[in-house]
Amino acid sequence: MINNSAIQFKYNALYKPNQLICGIGQTAIITGWTVRQTIAKHLSPDNYAVIGNLYSPTRGISFLIRNLLANPYVRRLVILNATKEDKNAGSCQCLLDFFEHGFIEGKSDTGRDCWVIKSPVTGYIDIEITATALEKLRQNVEVKQVNSITEAVDLVKLYSAKEILAPWGEPLVFPQLEVTPTLLPGHRYGHRIEGKTIAETWVKIIHRIKTTGTVRPTGYDGKWQELIDLMAVVTDEPENFYFPEPNYLPIDRSFLEEYISQILDDSPYREGVKYTYGQRLRSWFGKDQIEQVIEKLIADIDSARAVMSLWDVKDHEENQSPPCLNHIWVRIVENELSLTATFRSNDMFSAWPANAMGLRALQQHIRNEIAKRSDYDLRMGPLITISQSSHIYDDCWENADNVIQSQYVKICQKRDYADPVGSFIITVQNEKIIVEHTTPGSGEVINCYSGKSAKQIYRQIATDCPGIQVEHAMYLGTELQKAEIALSIKEGFVYEQDKVISIPNILVKNQE
Template identity: 80%
Template sequence: MINNSAIQFKYNALYKPNQLICGKGQTAIITGWSVRQTIAKHLSPENYAVIGNLYSPTRGISFLIRNLLANPYVRRLVILNATKEDKNAGGCQCLLDFFTHGFTAGKSDTGRDCWVIKSPIAGYIDIEISATALEVLRQSIEVKEVKSISEAVDLVNCYATKETLEPWGEPLVFPEVEVVPTVLPGHRYGHRIEGKTIAETWVKIIHRIKTTGTIRPTGYDGKWQELIDLIAVVTDEPENFYFPEPNYLPIDRSFLEEYISQILDDSPYREGVKYTYGQRLRSWFGKDQVEQVIEKLIGEIDAASAVMSLWDVQDHDKGGSPCLNHIWVRVVENELNLTATLRSNDMYMAWPANAMGLRALQKHIRDEIAKRSDYNLQMGPLITVSQSAHIYDDTWENADRLIEQQYAAICQQRDYHDPAGNFLIETRNDEIVVTQMTPGSGEVVTSYSGKYPLKIVREICAASPAIMPEHSAYLGIELQKAWECLKTDKQYIQDR
């Protein structure tokens, strides 16, 4: 023991410093998903060493442990495990299990060698950290779980009255492995990706970002790979949701049930807990916007003003603004479609849950309209517009592994329906003639003719700029074949 209880320490945050509130004491506080500032305002900086969130057991615990190893004077750890989000994510429980049950050598979800925490919840620690150091840390820190902010504050203040403890050793810093993506040239702004299911669309999104996304620093002490204004269109998600087997999505059905309630249901205010999307939709502005939209469409089924807003102008000043900002519901040809705008979107960890939650909201609106009126609407597409569509650097390896295992198979499952239509290619009177027809019905739209393939394909693409890339490539191949037949006086037969 050190008798001088007035000794003050300086926490050396080697990892994620912008995400931590540093004090001068010997107690670290993990707030899980609760807002760390809400606890800090009840405490004197002399009474704690550091306050930080822990959102993910697979992405956050290793950074947390590295910081504790670099600050051996921290001898007590208070873990606030209080919210539904904490239960869903499992980060706090997994950290508790590390100190209670330990760890073993194994593989991470990306196949990398690592220490696996002995817990029913997947949690990983970098293998570069020595097992000896981890064991010393486990034996040297007193760990307590609390279930409320008031309990956390009382415990930290109680610890502050006790004598100062000796550091358990010297600061320890271990090497890190850096993952550097390979980025190909591509458009930065305005991307459209379509899939039948959320799972299929998600894999295509991850591939697009990892292939051409710009790498830039974030405000969270790291990097992300980003595309601006990514439009994702999900056309045929089943009502009970599709989960692949084995499930490669970052969520499962039990998590989804909890998450959907955060979008559909209102919730009371709780100190330290951020708003939920449901709270913003149901009561934040003094109106139930979901009910407003349902009644709007029942009264005017063709209305283009069925809008819900989650953005509060005070968010600019308060911070903590919602990622989901705007929802628009529209009925087109008896289909109810939903478009959602997200200002900032973690496409690897968050988008699948975002999309499924929005799809549940879309279904709720469709079902309520059916109950209260004579309209029997079909479920149309779900569209998300992610203004910043990004993947954080701590999931780049996961993204690469997903692409390697799933992308080729998903591309093979695709059909070749093109909304731009079908094209019949013939040769007549020493010219190539291309007839464009509507998809499905086969009605003639227009025709193109000439001798030179490049001129014709340019005309087609100029008139139909949304033509699928594979379709335009196919046309180029077939037009070249038709031109060769003209030159050699052979009969041309289109490859169907």
């Protein structure tokens, strides 16, 4: 043993230092989803080495282990596994299983070589960290699980009163693989993406961000790729939610069931536990905003005032975790109930699918309650999310690229040619190109364009129909160019829309 008064330690956080509270003790505290400051305020810095959250077993454990290996004087680890979020994520359990059961060599979900923790909860450790180092850590750090803040504080103080233990070895640092994105030029502000299901829309979203998003540093010791003001429109999500087979989404049905309750249900205040969206909607401001919206729409079905707010002006004042979801607006048009949600900041890879499904469940709840309490039998309209900062964190870039490579082309091949702008019928008559613009569905002619050049006409259409789908516009350009060629040759070439330019048989015989 070493004399307790002779040595003080300063924790050296090599990875994610801004997400940690560092001290000068020998005990590391993992708080799971509990706010780390809630533990810190009950302790002095000499009680602990470090206090940090652990949200994800696949994204967080490697960083945690790297830091512990760089600080071998840390000899005790207290894991607070206390909340519903902890149980749902499984990250604390996975870390416990690493120390209790070890690891084997395997593959990550991106196909990369890694150490896989022996646990029912999937967890990875970077393969660059040697097995010898991992075993040393397991053998020399005492691990205890606790289930409450009080229990955690008492145990850490107990450890702090004991004599200091000698470090188990020298600091160990291992190389880390970095993924660099490939960027294409594109708009930074204002994007619209539409899909039938949340899964389909999600793949399109991450493709757009990974293709043209700006790479910027975050406030969390890393980088993200970001687009600003991205609007996602989901048109036909089924009531029981669509999960692809095999499931490439970052969530499954069991996680979703727990998450939906965090949006629909109120929850009492608990020290150290972050608010839930349900708490913000049901009781935070002293009013049940979901009930207010239901009653508002029953009283005035055309109301544009069905608004729910989650942002509190007090969130500007030292709030370590202000809500990302800030505003919800419900609107009924032509017997169709839509829901629009605004996020100030949105993790589009890991969080958006759960966000969208939870909001869709809220949308269904409002629709169903209106049907129960009134004579209105409303259809489910689209779910719209507006993500002001829509981003993908750097530790998910490789996963995002893999999803894009495996799913994006398949989704794009399932084309839907029903452009809300309508259709265009192209003919060549009297030495002119004639284009009739018709309404979707009914086919009523609402405009007519004519000219001798494709460029002249497509510019007119682009001016009148700026919202035309990209593929539809490219198709029109192709057809108009064919019509111009047929018109310009003037030797009996025939233009028919969607067909190859043809030569009349009589001309073929004359040439023979």
